Amino acid sequence: MLRRSADSRPQLALITASFVSRVGNGLFNTAAVLYFTLVVHLPATQVGAGLTIAGLCGLAAGIPAGNLADRYGPRAVWLTALGVQAATMAAFVRIDSWLAFTLVATLDRLAATAAGAAGGALVARVGGERPAAFRARLRTFVNLGVVVGTLGAAVALQINTRPAYTALILANAASFAGAALIALLGVPNYRPLPRPKEHRQWSVLADRPYMTFVALYSAMGLQYQVISLLLPIWLSSHTDAPRWTVAAVYAINSGVCVLLQSRLGSKVETPKQGGRAFRLAGLLFLLSCPLMALTADVPAWVAPALTVLAVSIHSVGEVWESSGGYALGYGLAPDHAQGQYQGFVGIGFDAGQALAPLVLTGAVLALGHIGWLLLGALFAAVGAAGPPVTAWAEHTRLGRQVVELPRLDAEQQGTEHVG
Template identity: 40%
Template sequence: MTTTTVEASTRTPRRLRPPRRPRLLHEDRLVRRLAGITLVNTLGNGLSMTLTVLFFTRVLGFGAGRVGLALTAAGLCGVLAGVPAGRAADRYGSKPVLIALIAVEAVGTASYTLVGSFPVLVVLACLVATADRGSGAVRNALYAEVLPPEKRVEGRAYLRSVTNVGIGVGTCLAALALQADTRAAYSVAILADAFSYLVVIALFAVVLPSPPKRADRAAAEAAGPNPALRNLPFLAVTALNGLLCLQFSMIEVGVPLWLVRETSAPRWMVSGSMLVNTVLVVLLQVRATHGTERVGTAARACGRGGLLLAGSCAVLALAHGLPGWVAAVVLAAGVGLQALGEVVSQAGGWALSYALAPEGAHGAYQGVFNTGQAAAMMLGPAVVAWLVVGHGILGWALLATLFTVGGLAMAPTVRWARRQELAA
């Protein structure tokens, strides 16, 4: 009997194989717990993020310019928060630091309902942004500590899908407050978000096991200078990932402005484009992580993501001057390409942020990596609006160039990081 025959005879007959069913719940118990916490958190976030700016302007009576100034100051504080928060996670433990930051966020969010002056608004906005961005870095470090290396990226992808679902549902619930358009309705929604933080704290404290204590050597390193800030290749990877993260401002700012100002597509496509992005990310993010466990594959995933994002820019630019429904179809195709680039590039970036960090220093490295993302989030709206509104099709071409450079430069930069790691 040939080898092929033996193998064929030992295979399970196709008709006897149990049918594969799509999993809504993750097979790993710990990831399921994290998903439940994430869902509660993002439901509250989706509820308030839709309303907060309107609450500041329509209810508190601050002008749009002053609110923009407050949010800019808050964004800058958020950028600065990641590094010290991540370092604190290495020194004092990611779980207690995360719980402390979420508690600050809860108090700050609830205090919005008591604001009576503009300086108080600025202070609270900065406090909430600092806690939010800092907790993001610490949360990612916590994932590295409680999940085995082979499950970190796939677990984060699953949690990101849950995040999109939670924010989507929370945004739909916010429509009730928007319809009422009263101070009481806005306040209830904001307080509900603050309460969700308290629920998250309780869940982290009760259902999530504390990460194992680090070895003495790792603890000693945590007390020294920040290793991520001295790792030039990692800083370069962080900067390139920041370029790729301009995609979020592209879909949130660039596409709506381009659609309304420069195309004949129906205006409801602004919401439609966000829906297309959300659905595709929920469906594809976990699949996009397959193979990114290897550093080289993760770097190449960033390259593919950058090219997909560049292609998205090219397609979106083509919508200019087309008839309404044709423009709508072209815009939908461009947004679809952006979603594909998003899930691939994000999977690659997460994998690299973990793989290039030594065990015991994930807080420091996630803090630096998240700072790059936060900087892109803060500067992105202005950069994308300037390119798209100010320069039209040329602006889309320049944005596509940034994505291409950010993606294709990742592989040689990662090889540089690996060589430095081997030489150390």
């Protein structure tokens, strides 16, 4: 972790910029599929195929963008990626064919992946001595921004006209431009950290402990779509719960994360704490998954209460899981290569999210109650691997820290200037 004190002004600027961009995401994501199918008149299958192609192509930008952030500074790469996303969002209002849609979506995903890698490195610099705690705090406002944007999108969905949907897309484009302007004015232009001679542009691929952590983090990431995909389908098709229960799932999950992310995240800063948080998250998921399955076996008036209990437990587990992931993702990455390492984390996580619908709907739903039990057991096993993988990673880093930290501490002075 970086040995420097954090300045509250850059933190506030980055939080504000992230909040603004995520309000735009909430506006766009809520109505995107409806816009492409009802306004552009693309078949749903073509929209799905285009998004899949774009998502897979976007993974390619992670490590290269991270290396650029490490070499030239994370702010420059992040601002560039935000600018590209603003342009691609604006371009969506002009598309009229599947090919144009796929090309624009691919450019957007490449920029989004680059923004994730550079943004992760920027968090490490802005967060100072506590990047994981700052990232947890940042996530609180990111979630809040998405909620605000989603509520705003409801108005356009009710109007249901092309100008209404166009306004949402252009508002999202403006949110990226606004976020870039806020960061340009308020976030320092951090200079690259000195790199040791053994540094390589693909060093992360030779870091077996870190690659193992990313694999665990990606597998645990299935839990996000348990709430957004699996449980709503289960409630609708396997239970007699009233329809409003599905809406309650999203509200409770968002509320718990907003209320607890900073509070619990501040307790998880070191890799060792991150490993323990990962294990605790797995145990909470082991408890929540069977409770979700039981909603199919209780009366209709009990199902909502049981759903609320299960989602509350699961959401607390989500907070611990994300906090543990931040502590391990930043704490185990070398300071001079945060961009490269955060880029690889993004690749792993996005790949896991791409596979999640297939795993959750194709396996868990097909197996029913047994599928839910197996899913909970998977989360518990992945979480249990957190502490030993952490110990393995820290053992491999002891020699490097003894050699590098004195040099980094001596050269930290004068590593930044305000742009």
